[in-house]
Structures are given as structure tokens and as C-alpha cells.
Amino acid sequence: xxxxxxxxxxxxxxxxxxxxxxxxxxxxxxxxxxxxxxxxxxxxxxxxxxxxxxxxxxxxxxxxxxxxxxxxxxxxxxxxxxxxxxxxxxxxxxxxxxxxxxxxxxxxxxxxxxxxxxxxxxxxxxxxxxxxxxxxxxxxxxxxxxxxxxxxxxxxxxxxxxxxxxxxxxxxxxxxxxxxxxxxxxxxxxxxxxxxxxxxxxxxxxxxxxxxxxxxxxxxxxxxxxxxxxxxxxxxxxxxxxxxxxxxxxxxxxxxxxxxxxxxxxxxxxxxxxxxxxxxxxxxxxxxxxxxxxxxxxxxxxxxxxxxxxxxxxxxxxxxxxxxxxxxxxxxxxxxxxxxxxxxxxxxxxxxxxxxxxxxxxxxxx
Amino acid sequence: xxxxxxxxxxxxxxxxxxxxxxxxxxxxxxxxxxxxxxxxxxxxxxxxxxxxxxxxxxxxxxxxxxxxxxxxxxxxxxxxxxxxxxxxxxxxxxxxxxxxxxxxxxxxxxxxxxxxxxxxxxxxxxxxxxxxxxxxxxxxxxxxxxxxxxxxxxxxxxxxxxxxxxxxxxxxxxxxxxxxxxxxxxxxxxxxxxxxxxxxxxxxxxxxxxxxxxxxxxxxxxxxxxxxxxxxxxxxxxxxxxxxxxxxxxxxxxxxxxxxxxxxxxxxxxxxxxxxxxxxxxxxxxxxxxxxxxxxxxxxxxxxxxxxxxxxxxxxxxxxxxxxxxxxxxxxxxxxxxxxxxx
Numbered sequence: 163x164x165x166x167x168x169x170x171x172x173x174x175x176x177x178x179x180x181x182x183x184x185x186x187x188x189x190x191x192x193x194x195x196x197x198x199x200x201x202x203x204x205x206x207x208x209x210x211x212x213x214x215x216x217x218x219x220x221x222x223x224x225x226x227x228x229x230x231x232x233x234x235x236x237x238x239x240x241x242x243x244x245x246x247x248x249x250x251x252x253x254x255x256x257x258x259x260x261x262x263x264x265x266x267x268x269x270x271x272x273x274x275x276x277x278x279x280x281x282x283x284x285x286x287x288x289x290x291x292x293x294x295x296x297x298x299x300x301x302x303x304x305x306x307x308x309x310x311x312x313x314x315x316x317x318x319x320x321x322x323x324x325x326x327x328x329x330x331x332x333x334x335x336x337x338x339x340x341x342x343x344x345x346x347x348x349x350x351x352x353x354x355x356x357x358x359x360x361x362x363x364x365x366x367x368x369x370x371x372x373x374x375x376x377x378x379x380x381x382x383x384x385x386x387x388x389x390x391x392x393x394x395x396x397x398x399x400x401x402x403x404x405x406x407x408x409x410x411x412x413x414x415x416x417x418x419x420x421x422x423x424x425x426x427x428x429x430x431x432x433x434x435x436x437x438x439x440x441x442x443x444x445x446x447x448x449x450x451x452x453x454x455x456x457x458x459x460x461x462x463x464x465x466x467x468x469x470x471x472x473x474x475x476x477x478x479x480x481x482x483x484x485x486x487x488x489x490x491x492x493x494x495x496x497x498x499x500x501x502x503x504x505x506x507x508x509x510x511x512x513x514x515x516x517x518x519x520x521x522x523x524x525x526x527x528x
Numbered sequence: 529x530x531x532x533x534x535x536x537x538x539x540x541x542x543x544x545x546x547x548x549x550x551x552x553x554x555x556x557x558x559x560x561x562x563x564x565x566x567x568x569x570x571x572x573x574x575x576x577x578x579x580x581x582x583x584x585x586x587x588x589x590x591x592x593x594x595x596x597x598x599x600x601x602x603x604x605x606x607x608x609x610x611x612x613x614x615x616x617x618x619x620x621x622x623x624x625x626x627x628x629x630x631x632x633x634x635x636x637x638x639x640x641x642x643x644x645x646x647x648x649x650x651x652x653x654x655x656x657x658x659x660x661x662x663x664x665x666x667x668x669x670x671x672x673x674x675x676x677x678x679x680x681x682x683x684x685x686x687x688x689x690x691x692x693x694x695x696x697x698x699x700x701x702x703x704x705x706x707x708x709x710x711x712x713x714x715x716x717x718x719x720x721x722x723x724x725x726x727x728x729x730x731x732x733x734x735x736x737x738x739x740x741x742x743x744x745x746x747x748x749x750x751x752x753x754x755x756x757x758x759x760x761x762x763x764x765x766x767x768x769x770x771x772x773x774x775x776x777x778x779x780x781x782x783x784x785x786x787x788x789x790x791x792x793x794x795x796x797x798x799x800x801x802x803x804x805x806x807x808x809x810x811x812x813x814x815x816x817x818x819x820x821x822x823x824x825x826x827x828x829x830x831x832x833x834x835x836x837x838x839x840x841x842x843x844x845x846x847x848x849x850x851x852x853x854x855x856x857x858x859x860x861x862x863x864x865x866x867x868x869x870x871x
Contacts, residue, residue, distance in 0.1 A: 163793050172853045207855025253800075269544050278724065278799075384853050499863035500554055520857045 169383030170206075178388035179211040182395055189215040190398050191347045192391065193340070193483050195333060196302075196354030197224030197511025198382050204516035206384045212391065219347065219483030220516075222336050222439060223354050225301040226253050226509035227481060229329045230435040231469035234259030237327055240296055240462055241272040247290060249283035250298035252276045253509045258502055260469050280312035280326070287316070287324035296458045299326040303357045306330050306447060307421035310428035313449065313456045325458040330447035331434055333357050334365045339442050340482055341373045348483055350394040352380040352387070355409035360425075362417025366405045374403045381409040428453055437505055438478035477504030480513050487517040494518060552761025552807075553862030576774050577696055578619040578758065581689060588689035590625035592616060595682040601648065603722045605714070605734030609651035611809060612681040614738050615760070617659040621743040622756040622812065624695035625687030627659060632683050633667040637676035648679060659738035661685065691747060697774035699754040704838040705821035706779060707814045709742060710735065710831040711787040712764050716806035717795045726798075732791050737810035745827050752817035753824075759811055762862045765804040765847070767813055769861040773845035780848050781836030781859075805862045 194200055200220040203209055209218050222228055238259050241248035248264065255264040255274065268274040273293075277283050280297045287295035299309040309326060316324045333354060340346055353366060358379045366377040376397040380390030390408045397404060407413055425447070434446025449457045459465075475497065476490040487493050487506070497503035499515055506512035548555035565573065572580040579592030596612045606614075613630065620627040632652065636645065656663055693699075718734040720726070739758060746753050755775075759767045764786065772779045788796075788803045796803045815838065816824045825832050847859040 163790055163797070166793075166797060170852050175853045205857070206851050206853055207857050208853075210855050211853070265546055265548070266544070269546055276724075278726070500548075500558070519860050519863070 166383065169381070169385040171385065175208075175211065175384050175388055178385065178392050182216070182388070182392050183213045185392075185399055186213050186215050186395055187399060189217070190349055190395060191217045191219060192350045192352060192394055193219045193221045193348040194352040194380070194387070195221040195223040195337065196352075196357065196382075197227065197509065197513075198356070199352060199354065199380065199387060200224070200513050201511050201516050202382050202384065203387060204513075204520045207520075208384055208387050211388070216391070216395065217347075218391075220480065220486075220513035221340070221351075221483060222436065222481040223302065223333060223357075224481075224506070224509050224511040224513075225305070225329075225331065226257055227477065227505040227512045228331055228436040228439065229254070229257065229300050229505065230437045231259055232435070232467040233327065233329045234263070235261065235467055235469060236459065236462075236464045237264060237298055238262060238267045239464065240327065240458060241267040241274050242270060243294075243462070245293055247273045247275060247286055247293050247295045248298070249275050249277045249286060249295060251278075251300070253511075254298050254300060256502070257505050257508045280309050281315070284312050284316055284321060284324055287321050288319075291323060293323060294461070295324050297324070297326045298329075300329045302331055302333055302354070303361045303425075304354075304359075306425045306429065307360060307418070310424045313428050313453050314424065316456060317453065322455070325456045325461045326449070327458040328429075328448055329434070330429065331436065332431070332445050332447065334369065335442050335445035336436065336439075338369060339439070339445075341369065341375060343482070345484075348375070350376045350398055351378070352390045352394065353377045355379055355381045355386070355413055358407075358409070358413045358417065360418050360421050362415050363405055363407060363413065364415060364417075370403050370405050376403045377405045379405075379407040379409050379413050381412065436481075438475075438481045440478075475504035477506040477512075477514065480506050487514040488521070490514070550761075551862060551866075552766055555863075556761075557861070575696060576770075578622040579625070581623045581625070581696070588692075590620050590623035590687045590689055591685070592619040592623070593682065593684035594619060595680065597677065597680050598719060599677050600719075600722050601644065601678055603719050603734055604731045605718055606736035606809070607648060607651050608679060608681055609648035610655045610736050612683045613652050613655035613659060613661070613663075614736055614809060616683040616685040617655075617661055618739045618758045618809075618812070620685050620687035621739045622695075622758050623687070623689065624691065624693065624743065624747065624753070624756065625689045626744060627661045627685055627687040627740060629664045630656065630661050630683050630685045631665045631667075632663050632681060634669070635676055635680040635682075636668065636670045637678050638670055638673040640678050645679065648681075655738065659740050693753065695753055695756055697755055697771050700771065700775045700777060700815045700838055701754060701817065702777070702838055702840060703818050704754055704815045705818045705824070705834050706768075706781060706836045706838070707816060707821065707824050707828065708764070708786065708811065708833050708835045709739070709814070709828050710811040711789050711792070712759065712808055712811060713788055713792040713796065713803035713806035715809040716763070717792050719807075720799075721795065726795070728791055728795060730791060732789070732795060735808055735810035739810065739812055742828055743812075746814065746816075746824060749823060749827050751820045751824050751827065753814060754817070755815040757813050759808040759813065761807050763803070763805040763807060764813070765802070765859050766861050768847045768859060769845070771813075771815070772842070772847050776842055776845050778839045778842040778846045778848065779836060780839045780850070780856075782850050783852050784850075785833050785835045787831065787833055801866050804859065805866050
């Protein structure tokens, strides 16, 4: 398949593997931020092609994983209301809240539907004027333009039975939170290519300078990731801490400016709680006052949600790169994709689910 | 960032039926193991095959049943009628049987256009003729509007086993070649594309087809055939894991050797799905003695591939896959439903 096979070509991948081995003289710890990259690394076994001195830690870039429990609970409650059609991307449906997930809400009679775009949810609203249609607007910078567009169009077209339950999070504040913890092990970042396709990579220059850590904007195919690791190791070995772009076929330094303008018009930066990590200042997006009518939390009067949490799950440490999935005592035992304790076990992009799916036996047999 | 909250809530095991219980993966197997198998326990059910094979007055027979609840009722390459015939025919074929007679039970929703019913029935007639079976008995029930997706069909079938070989997971041998009859993932993506209104340049067509002839051809060629499995729900991955688990063996397959149609690959990439787990309705895997692999491939035609081998005995059963870039990883059964991902 064009534009895919070229980046999965074994010979080219192996050439980069050799080159990385050649230039690596000491131990380095890198973090890939995006869950899509984590999935590709584990699925294709990319980490097994790297020299043993290189450790890849899996970052907090899985939107499904970091959506706070309270918000899942709100989604489940809204989905259970009569006269509501609750729409969502597919992988949010299995994320456990306090009283089950959205699939459970569906099995109790809630009208829960998978959509592929928030604009599809808007069409559902238009076709069901007697119903309240809610879209679960989760994700990083990547999904924010489409969600902003849905709200913008809802207002332009006067579709008032549409609202969004917002849980947007932003990557750079999460990276800074990881870098600012005293015991951080991360020495370089593979920055998430698709996030940068929207917002560019200007924001990484001050982070690289302040923390003396290199960033390489990286794509999602095996060859992309190998190139990203190569560029990162080369910088580290040469003592540089710069921002480079491996994913030039998709990403420009300034990003997608019309998309950014739309997002700024609809959303404002707010503090946001991250599941497993806690609240991070300026790390999320919320609807601006001018669009408050489309805020599902306000429309359905959902306030004062707190979630009871159990201490059995280490997904917070996994999300910060402080431990690997199989370091958690619950991994593969109390916690499986069928009965996940934490969201990192739910999404295919979650590190625990990726390890369970591709590495379980290896872990069981030591 | 303050103190980290290193906790997540415990999700209770669902006490109600979930959609995942019907998706052919681990949830369905849990249901079989905890509800159905203990209640109905008997040696024939214990074969854990696509159908039950038994001897009746000296004749070896196979018996199976299947229900069909597909939405939409019509999709490129087939419809619920063709599926209902081929699904049961193929389960019998996987027992090494020649299918003979089918029953067909219809649950019709009030308000279903008779034209729709007639098209489905006509499609069943054509599929039955193609597979060489007769639909000899049936039943019809009607439910209130809103209580069914237009039309559900249940078929059951009997076939005759005209040889004395054992074709079952228990007959698989170390060293056997694993032969895949054709490209994977077409049925699942064809249905999903129509259901979700996804438009591709050329529509993906279901592979819905009877598998009687290719299986009979393998038998007639006297190929040392040890096990067959059609790759319906849960796809190739689940079929391989089921056999590995039942037979307690390790299977090793090569990603490069598994054919996936270009447009199916594209659709899967787009939705974040893995074609290894996508449903098929017209392809199967055959475990044959390695010395017969070439002849089996020749018999099945140009689309068939040897995708791997049976490597060794294994305590729990295991499937490993050598990826296109040369790294080996484990293949698991489908967990829950495959859900399209966010970005």
C-alpha cells in the first residue's frame, strides 16, 4: 500500500537499527509521547531492534488513558438519560468508570453510538431534533480542530440539541510536568507527529532549552520511529538538545494555522485533571463562554463528581514512564483487557494493553 | 504538578450480556466455559469443533447450527440469506463432512417489506444450490416492530462424513503446514463500510462463499488433512489461537505470507483495526502434513498460501507471528470487540 509499505520495509528499518547501534556509546532513556507510537513500537517489536543501552519509556499520550474517571462517570450518566443519544469514538466505550463503562450503559438501554467524526454526531443531532445528542470530545491537539468545527457548525446552523462533553488535553504541559519532576529518567522525547501536524513544534524550543533535552517530531510507522530514535541518539551522543522534525511529510514548524485559529475561537486553555497523574495547570481545553450553550456538563447540570479510586493500579507511574506495565503486580492477573483496572489496559494505544496483547507470555515466563 | 494519584477504579465484571460476548473472542469463550459447557457437558460438545461429528447406525455424520443477525441485511458480496446458508454449510465442511440438509428458522420483525424477505429467500435458494444442499424444514415467527432488526435467521445442518479420517484440533501434528485458503478481512470490512457509511473508491466485497468444494477437493486428493477451521468472527488470529489452545501446541506464522486485499488494508489502517481480527465468511485454514503442503496449495488454487507451521507442544497453546520487519510477537485472541480508535 502506497505511503505505508515504504515505511515498513524491513531492509530500511534494519539499516537504521544498525546505524543506531553504531552511534550508541552509552545508556539512554527516551520517551515516545504518543500512544499511537507506543502501539506501533510494541506491535512491530521496534524496541527489540534497538541496542540494549536504549530504553524506551511510554508516555502519557493516549487520550483514552488520561481521561479522568469523573468524566467517564458523567458520560455514563448522560448516556443513561432518556431522550439522549450519546456519541463517541469507539475506544472510549470500554474505559471503566466507577459504575461501569459506556458499553454497560448501552446494555442497560442507553442509546450509545460509535461515530468516526464529531461532524457525524452533528448529523445525528440534525436527524433527531427531538433528542439531545452529546459527543464525547476527548483527545489531544489532534482531535481538537474537528471538535471545534462541530461546535462552530452547530452554532452556525442553529442545531441546538447538540452538545459536547469536553476532555481535551494538551501535550506540552504534560511533557513539562514529566520533566519538572525531580526523579525523571527521560533524556529525550519523540514528539507526537500528528499533534505537531496541528500545532507545529514551536512550543518545544523553550522546553528543549530550559531542560536541556532534545525533541524529534516523529511519525508512526516503523521506519519513522527508527529515524526518530536515530536523530535523538545522535543529538544525545553529540551533546545537543535541539528540536528536529523527522515527520516532514506531515508536519510544518508553524503547524496548521487555520485549524489553530478555529480551536482558539471555540476553546480556551484551562487546568485539566489527567487520569493517573492528577491536575496539571494550563493542560486542557474548555469551551469559551460564547459557546457555553454547547457544553454538556452545563446542559445536564453535572457538578460535584468525585471518583472513588482503588490503590491496585499503577497506571499513573506507567503514564509518566516511571515503570513498565509488567512491573505492576496487577498486570495480566487482576487487570486484563477484559477487566481493566486502569485505562492504560483499555485502549489499544495504552501501554498496558499493548504489552498484554503482544508481550504477555514473555512476561509470564520471565 | 503536586502529588500523583496513582490509582484507578476497579471495573466490576459485567453481570449482564455485553456485545463482546458475541464477538468470537475471549468474552465469548468465558461465556461458553462458565454457562454453556458446564450445563450441557457431553463428549460431542467437548470436541470444541465447528460442529459435532458422530456415528449413527454405522454412518458418520456431522451436525451444526448458527444464527445470523447481520446489519445491514444486504452488503456488497452477499446478504443475510447467503450468510445463513454458507455459514452452516461451512461449519459442516470444517468437520470434513459433505453437507446434505439444512433447516431455516426466521424471526421476522413486523413491518418488514415482503420484497426484502423474498430477496433474502431467493438468495438462500441460490446459495443452497451452489453448495449442493437442500433446505428441508423450517419455522417462522413474527415479533413486534422494534423488537428485531428486520430479520434474523437460524440455520442448522447435517452432513455425511464419507471417510474415516479424524479432522479436529486433536489430530494436528507437530510439523504440520498451516494453509490459508485466501485473503482475509473482506467480509468484516464490507459490512462495516456499509453499516458506518464509509465510502471507499471501490466498494469492499464480502468473501461470503461455500467452502464445500475446496474441502472436498482436498479430501479427494487424499491429502493428509488434520484440522480445518473457517475464519468467521474473531478472524484469522482467533482461529489460530483456538486451535493452538485446544491442541496445546505452538503455531508460528509469517505476516508476509498472509494475503490482505489492498483496499481492506487501507480501510483497516484508517480505522485502526487489525485485519488479523476481522471477520471472514469464505476462507479457512487447513492443517496438513508438511509433505502434502505443496499438493494442498495446488488443490486450493492461486490465492492459497502456506502461512506457517506447527512448531511444538505447548503447555497452554501459543501463536507467534514474525512481523514484516522480522520481529516475532505473540498473537492473542480478540479481547472485547475491535473498536475504531480516536486518532
